[in-house]
Amino acid sequence: MKLAEKIMELRKANAMTQEELASICNVSRQSISKWEADIALPETEKILLLGNIFHVSMDVLLKDELTLGEVKEVHSCGTNAVQGKKKEIYEGVLIKESVNDENIIDFLNIHKIELWNTGGKPKYWTALFFTSDKQDLPEQMAKVMVSDTEGGQNWFVDFKAGNEKYIVFKDKILKYRIGNQSEKENVCAECRKMGISDGEMNWSE
Structure with missing residues (x-):
């Protein structure tokens, strides 16, 4: 499952429009459309942000062999990623x-x-x-x-x-x-x- 498909599936699963996701990512709606159509790839920092927004790891987003349905437990990306449960203050x-x-x-x-x-x-x-x-x-x-x-x-x-x-x-x-x-x-x-x-x-x- 390609990154483009995962972005679209995650966006729709969270009931977000392309405009809403574009606003959060600070890009144009056309950029989101290109990501989902596999015409262009998000920059690394945007992939990190997508992982944080949708609570999936970089591995899940970037590895084609991993589908969203196969992942039983995912963690948010970025410096706050954790393994297992950790107290949220x-x-x-x-x-x-x-x-x-x-x-x-x-x-x-x-x-x-x-x-x-x-x-x-x-x-x-x-x-x-x-x-x-x-x-x-x-x-x-x-x-x-x-x-x-x-x-x-x-x-x-x-x-x-x-x-x-x-x-x-x-x-x-x-x-x-x-x-x-x-x-x-x-x-x-x-x-x-x-x-x-x-x-x-x-x-x-």
Whole structure:
């Protein structure tokens, strides 16, 4: 089974359109069409991303003798690939457009992908629902978040680990214990200083 067939089968199995997959991979819809028609091959970094999105290994994607139906257990690609079960600590949602280095996705296990209509420009944001066992994930996230203080575009990502909630901006990590209202109010006060509205702080716990 060729890579082209596997990409198409995995995309359809996840109820994704070519446009949606193209947005996540940061390529054109025509590129996805060419991959699936076996006219062109994805770059190595895109194959890694596809493996992470669909939770299959590089071997499964690249070896023609392996079909998707024959693989009983697969693991996500990238530096977060694991053998067997490993405790996943962090859980949250990352807007792909909020980071300036997509290599951060290598640290995440992506469980669901949604396109959120912004009502403006860009038309959609790509929401990646993830878990991760990367011990220094908050520090890694703080390196890649988009920041534009003058333009009021300070992006943040929120996620939790156990009973701790993390709000991470560029070079700034905030956290509070879930259920501790005083600590949460202090974090919200810091978020307001970063230009975040109260409506944007309606994150899940």
